[in-house]
Amino acid sequence: MSSWVNGYPADGVAVHDRGLAYGDGLFETIRVVDGSPRYAERHLRRLVHGCQRLSIPCEPDLVRSELQAFARSLGDGVAKLVLTRGAGQRGYGSPDPCHPTRLLLAAPAPAYPSENADEGVALYPCTTRLAEQPLLAGLKHLNRLEQVLARAEWQDRRYAEGLMCDTSGRVIEGVFSNLFMVIDDRLTTASLARCGVAGIMRERILDIAGQQGWQVEQEDIDLGQLWHASEVFCCNSQYGIWPVRSLQSHAWPVGPMTLKLQSLIAEPDIP
Amino acid sequence: MSSWVNGYPADGVAVHDRGLAYGDGLFETIRVVDGSPRYAERHLRRLVHGCQRLSIPCEPDLVRSELQAFARSLGDGVAKLVLTRGAGQRGYGSPDPCHPTRLLLAAPAPAYPSENADEGVALYPCTTRLAEQPLLAGLKHLNRLEQVLARAEWQDRRYAEGLMCDTSGRVIEGVFSNLFMVIDDRLTTASLARCGVAGIMRERILDIAGQQGWQVEQEDIDLGQLWHASEVFCCNSQYGIWPVRSLQSHAWPVGPMTLKLQSLIAEPDIP
Numbered sequence: 001m002s003s004w005v006n007g008y009p010a011d012g013v014a015v016h017d018r019g020l021a022y023g024d025g026l027f028e029t030i031r032v033v034d035g036s037p038r039y040a041e042r043h044l045r046r047l048v049h050g051c052q053r054l055s056i057p058c059e060p061d062l063v064r065s066e067l068q069a070f071a072r073s074l075g076d077g078v079a080k081l082v083l084t085r086g087a088g089q090r091g092y093g094s095p096d097p098c099h100p101t102r103l104l105l106a107a108p109a110p111a112y113p114s115e116n117a118d119e120g121v122a123l124y125p126c127t128t129r130l131a132e133q134p135l136l137a138g139l140k141h142l143n144r145l146e147q148v149l150a151r152a153e154w155q156d157r158r159y160a161e162g163l164m165c166d167t168s169g170r171v172i173e174g175v176f177s178n179l180f181m182v183i184d185d186r187l188t189t190a191s192l193a194r195c196g197v198a199g200i201m202r203e204r205i206l207d208i209a210g211q212q213g214w215q216v217e218q219e220d221i222d223l224g225q226l227w228h229a230s231e232v233f234c235c236n237s238q239y240g241i242w243p244v245r246s247l248q249s250h251a252w253p254v255g256p257m258t259l260k261l262q263s264l265i266a267e268p269d270i271p
Numbered sequence: 272m273s274s275w276v277n278g279y280p281a282d283g284v285a286v287h288d289r290g291l292a293y294g295d296g297l298f299e300t301i302r303v304v305d306g307s308p309r310y311a312e313r314h315l316r317r318l319v320h321g322c323q324r325l326s327i328p329c330e331p332d333l334v335r336s337e338l339q340a341f342a343r344s345l346g347d348g349v350a351k352l353v354l355t356r357g358a359g360q361r362g363y364g365s366p367d368p369c370h371p372t373r374l375l376l377a378a379p380a381p382a383y384p385s386e387n388a389d390e391g392v393a394l395y396p397c398t399t400r401l402a403e404q405p406l407l408a409g410l411k412h413l414n415r416l417e418q419v420l421a422r423a424e425w426q427d428r429r430y431a432e433g434l435m436c437d438t439s440g441r442v443i444e445g446v447f448s449n450l451f452m453v454i455d456d457r458l459t460t461a462s463l464a465r466c467g468v469a470g471i472m473r474e475r476i477l478d479i480a481g482q483q484g485w486q487v488e489q490e491d492i493d494l495g496q497l498w499h500a501s502e503v504f505c506c507n508s509q510y511g512i513w514p515v516r517s518l519q520s521h522a523w524p525v526g527p528m529t530l531k532l533q534s535l536i537a538e539p540d541i542p
Contacts, residue, residue: 012283023294131402143414
């Protein structure tokens with residue numbers, strides 16, 4: 001499938017690109033439907049925020065217009081948008097001037113079984129822990145070896161996702177999803193102050209909860225709280241919401257809050 | 272300057288390479304003198320060890336022969352060797368089969384002032400901390416955003432290196448060097464059980480200390496111990512050993528152990 005580099009069709013990136021050298025960049029994985037990027041403004045806002053935190057120059061209007069054109073040419077599928085600090089010479093110091101690299105990569109729409117959303121999924125208990133690094137927490141940056149190691153822990157297709165805790169044992173997220181729980185009737189998701197990715201669907205769910213006037217918490221969660229949750233679900237911008245049916249010997253029903261949110265995220269998003 | 276991809280001259284890498292997507296790979300920065308890669312076997316051993324820990328297939332004989340040919344064509348300078356898990360489709364799961372990408376990038380020999388080795392350097396006190404991730408500790412992998420952030424903390428050329436502590440405040444290393452101290456007449460360097468890069472020159476110095484019958488420790492070091500050290504030096508395979516002259520309000524002399532080691536590393540290495 002097609003790929004663009006800095007707005008033009010290309011299938012290669014310079015060997016000196018700092019995205020390759022150091023994972024010095026950010027990415028967004030964007031579902032494209034009928035030629036239109038879904039949640040485009042949320043993705044762009046997160047990208048701009050990440051660029052600010054990493055001091056990577058970003059031209060959001062240029063990125064947006066390229067994304068829209070790429071999505072039109074793609075029609076249906078997934079557009080992966082990568083922004084790196086660009087080419088540099090040897091050494092960690094930033095190139096000056098800095099010319100970021102913009103990549104757009106096409107992939108087919110994900111083919112997840114519909115049972116994942118309807119009946120829920122089983123989580124694999126990953127032993128790979130997330131290191132605590134507040135300077136990078138929340139960002140969808142290109143340093144993703146922890147996710148690579150975690151995803152390599154299981155091949156059994158009965159597990160649709162894996163649970164990741166941080167090095168202190170707190171429950172954080174899935175390998176490619178965020179996680180929500182209902183604890184004592186309150187919607188709860190992990191604080192991402194130390195690690196984890198602040199997902200687009202996580203943000204959308206927090207916004208919806210706010211609009212509905214629900215109490216919602218972002219806090220430190222231990223495994224004991226997870227075991228006692230009445231509902232658990234995972235989410236991302238590709239598949240929406242999957243109820244979590246089981247983890248190790250624990251099982252959860254597909255609960256009313258999960259079903260309600262599955263219905264609410266199907267409604268149009270605020271830009 | 273020249274670059275090779277999988278043994279052939281090329282200046283681009285596939286946009287789907289996992290080195291770019293996730294920093295899913297390793298690198299070695301190798302000084303080349305008179306067409307010969309310095310410490311080649313140490314670099315190759317570290318690369319093979321890193322591949323084992325990340326489950327990346329590696330062909331050391333092929334990597335060695337390409338490195339030697341590249342070094343001959345380079346003559347004098349630096350060869351950066353990068354090995355990634357190769358191209359993959361979207362998602363963290365490893366491609367199967369996996370075809371790693373081998374890169375060799377040429378750079379000029381570093382031009383450090385000779386005073387760095389003779390009179391010592393001032394360290395910048397980086398506020399960027401190293402996250403504690405035992406699964407990646409010691410590896411020279413491509414997830415290097417922490418070093419990028421740390422190196423961006425100072426532009427003042429009076430600082431040749433920066434000191435990095437871990438998130439618990441332990442003294443670990445420089446941004447692109449390892450650190451040794453003499454504490455109570457014992458040569459000491461940080462344990463790399465939780466974070467840090469196990470440098471080639473660090474390994475060489477530990478080997479030399481063993482050959483000399485010196486007591487040498489790899490242990491957790493706090494700032495108080497650093498302040499009370501009688502000698503401090505940093506090292507890497509490019510520049511060798513630089514005495515550390517100062518850090519904040521603390522100053523150290525260029526001590527006898529540092530001078531002795533500078534002389535010993537100039538002798539031929541054991542393969």
